[in-house]
């Protein structure tokens with residue numbers, strides 16, 4: 001989810017970093033444009049919205065307060081002594097930070113909170129009606145959070161700083177994030193933001209869109225298209241939170257500082273762009289035949305199977321290559337002592353997990369039909385992201401494994417799509 005890195009391994013800027021500055025303007029503008037256009041009846045890519053709302057119209061104390069309340073609620077769930085405590089990867093100092101792994105419980109508690117709100121007849125479609133204000137509030141809070149992160153990092157010792165976010169150029173460091181693991185006591189701000197308010201918030205947004213659809217389209221029950229989008233994305237987030245501990249080995253947690261890039265990505269980009277299909281369906285209904293529904297569910301099921309099996313197989317193999325349960329795998333030894341899997345899904349393409357993720361993205365978008373490209377925003381973004389990520393990984397693996405990697409590429413020539421790419 002957290003690949004808003006442009007470029008991912010940026011060399012230090014020579015002077016004022018215009019790229020970073022443009023990116024800080026570009027990212028919020030993209031989200032704003034997506035939201036404004038998706039709300040139009042004629043939601044074509046090239047349609048120009050009537051105008052951009054004035055800042056005074058975008059900032060409303062009520063949505064702002066609700067976003068703040070949501071962050072506090074999730075923070076409260078995060079600090080509850082429920083769930084196991086896991087250790088992160090060793091830091092430069094050799095120390096390993098401890099993380100409370102209770103994301104799945106936070107999801108269950110959030111579902112219960114939404115249930116209570118419904119029972120109390122709270123109108124959750126309010127989120128849809130004030131979506132731009134919610135977006136602006138989240139963007140403002142992510143900017144304020146980034147300022148706080150930048151300022152507090154000034155007094156830190158070198159070992160707490162992220163290599164990528166300490167060039168000495170304010171804007172660059174503000175964007176990339178100076179501190180590696182900002183914490184208030186045991187509360188890890190980066191880990192919290194990566195997995196909780198944005199991801200679970202995305203599901204609440206989707207659900208509010210479902211209620212808004214019923215209201216706007218005067219339906220007694222949600223449309224099948226809206227239901228599919230809600231269920232698919234709920235399952236994806238639930239799966240991610242179920243496997244929450246695995247994020248501790250990702251680049252975001254291990255290498256990246258926590259600055260505007262990740263704060264905006266976690267709190268704004270994910271909830272407000274990944275919900276594009278549900279937002280679109282509120283005002284652009286799309287009937288689905290039973291045949292289409294079965295086809296879409298099948299794509300999702302195949303995508304999930306490929307995604308989960310590929311990731312689990314590799315993770316289990318990396319954790320314990322001698323596991324007898326994995327003895328069926330064929331492997332290529334490398335000079336580093338690690339081996340590369342060359343059979344099963346990892347023998348079909350070099351990134352079957354990306355293929356599975358993309359198939360799921362297809363299944364999320366298809367319920368919106370083919371009238372407009374906007375509900376395919378996530379899919380297009382994911383495709384570009386994963387192609388870029390694959391190229392970077394390929395480069396790193398070639399450096400790491402040398403001729404063994406070349407041999408793997410010879411045996412498994414396709415990167416993501418069998419016989420295509």
Ligand code: NDP
Pocket residue numbers: 001002003307311314318338339340341342346350351353354355357382385389393396397
């Ligand atoms: P991978 O999980 O594919 O990790 C790549 C690493 O796996 C390589 O560097 C190498 O590391 C190891 N590896 C590669 N090939 C083999 C092999 N044949 N056998 C054994 N090990 C191998 O990549 P990501 O971390 O990029 O992605 C993880 C998941 O997250 C994917 O499913 C992806 O789709 C998803 N994702 C989703 C995003 C979203 O926004 N939806 C964004 C980014 C990722 P080593 O050898 O050192 O172990």
